[in-house]
Amino acid sequence: MAEEKNRKVKIxxxxxxxxxxxxxxxxxxxxxxxxxxxxxxxxxxAGKTTILEYxxxxxxxxxAVIEGxxxxxxxxxxxxxxxxxxxxxxxxxxxxxxxxxxxxxLESIDLDAENLDLLAIExxxxxxxxxxxxxxxxxxxxxxxxxxxxxxVMKYPSLFSTVDVFLINKIDLAPYLDFDVDRAIEECRNMNxxxxxxxxxxxxxxxxxxxxxxxxxxxx
Amino acid sequence: MAEEKNRKVKIxxxxxxxxxxxxxxxxxxxxxxxxxxxxxxxxxxAGKTTILEYxxxxxxxxxAVIEGxxxxxxxxxxxxxxxxxxxxxxxxxxxxxxxxxxxxxLESIDLDAENLDLLAIExxxxxxxxxxxxxxxxxxxxxxxxxxxxxxVMKYPSLFSTVDVFLINKIDLAPYLDFDVDRAIEECRNMNxxxxxxxxxxxxxxxxxxxxxxxxxxxx
Numbered sequence: 001m002a003e004e005k006n007r008k009v010k011i012x013x014x015x016x017x018x019x020x021x022x023x024x025x026x027x028x029x030x031x032x033x034x035x036x037x038x039x040x041x042x043x044x045x046a047g048k049t050t051i052l053e054y055x056x057x058x059x060x061x062x063x064a065v066i067e068g069x070x071x072x073x074x075x076x077x078x079x080x081x082x083x084x085x086x087x088x089x090x091x092x093x094x095x096x097x098x099x100x101x102x103x104x105x106l107e108s109i110d111l112d113a114e115n116l117d118l119l120a121i122e123x124x125x126x127x128x129x130x131x132x133x134x135x136x137x138x139x140x141x142x143x144x145x146x147x148x149x150x151x152x153v154m155k156y157p158s159l160f161s162t163v164d165v166f167l168i169n170k171i172d173l174a175p176y177l178d179f180d181v182d183r184a185i186e187e188c189r190n191m192n193x194x195x196x197x198x199x200x201x202x203x204x205x206x207x208x209x210x211x212x213x214x215x216x217x218x219x220x
Numbered sequence: 221m222a223e224e225k226n227r228k229v230k231i232x233x234x235x236x237x238x239x240x241x242x243x244x245x246x247x248x249x250x251x252x253x254x255x256x257x258x259x260x261x262x263x264x265x266a267g268k269t270t271i272l273e274y275x276x277x278x279x280x281x282x283x284a285v286i287e288g289x290x291x292x293x294x295x296x297x298x299x300x301x302x303x304x305x306x307x308x309x310x311x312x313x314x315x316x317x318x319x320x321x322x323x324x325x326l327e328s329i330d331l332d333a334e335n336l337d338l339l340a341i342e343x344x345x346x347x348x349x350x351x352x353x354x355x356x357x358x359x360x361x362x363x364x365x366x367x368x369x370x371x372x373v374m375k376y377p378s379l380f381s382t383v384d385v386f387l388i389n390k391i392d393l394a395p396y397l398d399f400d401v402d403r404a405i406e407e408c409r410n411m412n413x414x415x416x417x418x419x420x421x422x423x424x425x426x427x428x429x430x431x432x433x434x435x436x437x438x439x440x
Contacts (some may be wrong), residue, residue, distance in 0.1 A: 009343065043263045044347050044376065045368025070348065072375050093378060095315065095348040125375070127264050128290065128346055147367035147390065148265025155292050156347070158313060170367065176396060194397040 019133055022099035026106065026136025030119060033111045037119040039135050042143035043152075043158060044125030047169040049075045049204040051143070052120055056082035058212045063118040066105045068097040069125060085109060097123050098131040103136075117219045127139045127152070131159040139218065145170040146177055150184040153191075161191035165198070167211070172201040240319070242319035246326065246356025250339060253331045254440045257339040259355050261379060262363035263372075264345030267389040269295045270422040271363070272340055276302035279433045283338040286325045288317040290344060305329065316350035317343050323356075335409040337439045346398055347372070349378040359438065365390040366397055373411075381411035385418070392421040 030037050040048050045107035052065055054081055065086040067075040076088035087108045089101050102121060110116070121137060123130040131142075144152055147170060153160045160166065166188045168181060185197050196214070200207030260268050271282050272285055276299055285306040287295040296308035307328045309321050322341060330336070341357060345351040353360075362383035363373055367390060373380045380386065386408045388401060405417050416434070420427030 043265065043345070044372050045263065069375055071377055074371055074375070115328070124348070125263070126348055127351065129280060145367065147365065147393070151294055152264050155289055157291055173367070173396065176393065
């Protein structure tokens with residue numbers, strides 16, 4: 001039994017190492033092309049794609065998007081309609097993106113396109129599994145929406161203790177729901193003192209320009 | 221490489237088999253005690269615990285609850301305050317419950333308690349990974365909340381094509397959001413013709429009694 005367990009652990013470690021290696025390749029490639037990259041992680045329906053639609057309007061062809069979904073091409077189509085190139089990864093069941101899937105998707109993006117400054121990767125809708133996989137991004141962003149409840153920061157520490165940026169979306173719904181914004185931010189900062197926080201609504205646009213300007217300030 | 225891949229597949233199969241075996245043990249044990257069981261699966265923040273709080277008020281000590289979370293005991297405390305016994309499983313990182321974790325939790329519940337008719341298992345907040353693990357329940361319930369968006373049924377087919385019951389929660393927020401209830405139900409029924417559907421709001425109570433009466437009609 002112990003031997004079997006050891007073998008399992010060994011294989012898991014090998015997979016993680018391979019992912020880290022591939023993530024380093026992605027990071028170096030994007031850096032060489034002068035492209036800043038973000039990895040956007042949240043539950044299903046927290047508003048990742050709506051945020052990217054707003055950003056597509058703001059950045060236009062300065063941004064390219066990789067969309068991760070279990071199934072359907074709907075999100076890439078939404079982002080494309082909003083004005084910037086998008087590639088869909090259909091994971092076919094896998095609960096997170098990994099660096100190899102991103103590397104393959106990068107082959108479908110013109111990284112030499114004039115003015116391309118930002119690559120936004122929308123991870124599979126899942127607060128748990130994506131948090132353990134480096135994709136090669138420069139900035140890891142955790143997104144929580146008001147209807148999900150302010151208790152989710154403490155319930156999903158593997159994500160919220162490791163993100164560079166914490167976004168609270170759907171702030172326009174706060175009047176109708178019991179969500180303590182101060183509590184959510186405080187609980188995130190307790191685990192993650194250096195985190196940068198934005199409250200916003202991708203639907204109404206509230207706070208979105210501030211977030212886009214902040215991203216811009218990080219471009220290479 | 222091929223050999224290594226085969227070994228991985230073999231181990232994955234072995235783990236699944238072990239889970240199915242344990243699930244059968246749970247199902248037999250609960251059936252022998254005359255307890256009907258449900259497995260409630262949704263994204264984080266879709267309202268699983270609020271539904272169970274309502275049900276605790278309705279069923280009282282006729283219901284016992286197993287709460288699955290990555291971290292924190294908050295949900296079990298909420299359900300206990302609402303009036304029925306609850307056991308918390310903290311998975312410590314794992315993205316779903318499995319039948320062994322449920323079996324262990326069952327040891328902390330008095331299955332011989334007079335009038336105990338229903339065991340409700342709240343899975344870890346995740347639309348993906350829990351859908352592949354039988355816990356030994358009699359009824360698998362998939363829950364989607366209005367703020368998550370009506371496109372989620374087609375995006376998470378591994379769950380919504382396999383559930384016995386499809387709940388649409390937070391129906392009180394429908395006036396503020398673009399959620400096409402008919403579309404969500406139709407897309408679920410297309411994959412899963414025998415699914416039973418309820419629209420409800422655990423917060424306002426709308427539709428909740430109908431759902432509880434339906435559960436009651438399935439008790440042993």
